[in-house]
Amino acid sequence: MIQESVKRLLHHVNNEDNHTRQFPPSIYMAPSIMRDLSPSSFNPLLVSIGPLHREDENVKAFERQKISYLINLMSRINSPQEDILDSCMQKAYSVMNEIKGCYIWTKTFTDAEIAEMMVLDACFMLEFMIEMNPLFHRNSYMGKEPQFDTIMHDLMLLENQIPLFFLDEMFQCTVMKLRSDISFKQLIKRVIVCNNLFEARLKFNNVSFGTNDHFLSLLHKCYMPPDNIKKDHTNTIIRSAIDLDRAGVKFKPSKDPTWLMGMEVKQNRFPCFFWSWNRPTLTMPVLFIQDSTEFLFRNLIAYEQSFQTQSYVTSYGFVMNMLVNTQDDVAKLEESKVLVNITGSNEEAANMINNISKNVSCVDSYYEQELEILNKYCNNYWPKHIATMRRTYFNSPWRIIALVAGIILFVLQALQTIFTIKS
The missing domain is CATH 1.20.5 (Single alpha-helices involved in coiled-coils or other helix-helix interfaces)
Structure with a gap:
């Protein structure tokens, strides 16, 4: 029995796939502890990209539509279709090990199945991005098709990604023959920026990508803090937005922030004995609460929880969870213009903010210094007693x-x- 166990373990150790990996897999199923809370945040609604949801019943119908996208892409290019597809398939086989190394596989596929799947999915994505891009003359989407929002949703799911390096290879084999003046980065930009969580523009042009990147990891990189933002261990708990307001804390939108998710506490530099003259202001990014907010947060946090990367989105989610306890907190942040609730229901917005951090660990905080300043202020004599009085008599x-x-x-x-x- 021991020998059989040793053989099975050795088989895993000597597995060829484990030795051909140059980087840790970056496309995988979300942790079950997070997935079980909201399966709909991780499952594609219409279109499957890659192998992880290939067998889902709800995406099988769209597989036929992918062929029409492939045909449209081929018809744009002034070259024999057989030659174009031949170059695409050759490229897929030449980087097969790199493609396999990007996934944690849930089902076994042959190399031929993987190659055809990757080429078809990549060509579908390229044609979809061409059709919604104003740089090309023939546009059929431009945000008007009913499927547009659903496809954009599916392209940002952690479990529904294609390696970006391979998509770039397919771009070179196809789109570059059509428009050599348009870069790969220009083509994919709109998919990323349309999925921004905040009002401030994404600085997408400054983002670089590597072998293990995909659309979701690119969006994650757009929120990366600069090197001078130091992380610290999470140990500070702050009051909700309503309680901070009662203590005299004001909220204001960030103006031209160096870090898109940055928060800063601004205080008077001189000592003051009058409470109303010395109130701090917390500047924050303007967050949009809309239909896509929850699934984007959940997928970005799941990516951080499973991949070897910084957890700044998780850290932001924890701060928002402390600021928002009830719909009154949402209303206060809306009134302060640091939150825009497009869904209309403050109670739903509060529940969403509270739920995205459930069953998630956050060891490092990128806001510890700001939280400590707020706590120190709120524990001073006048802010503490005035907050108590306002909570008791003016609520x-x-x-x-x-x-x-x-x-x-x-x-x-x-x-x-x-x-x-x-x-």
């Missing part, structure tokens, strides 16, 4: 009315006492 119209009535009654009684003494 509802009836309590305000009761407080005002009590003050008026006290003043009237005091006046009555004074007049009685004088008389």
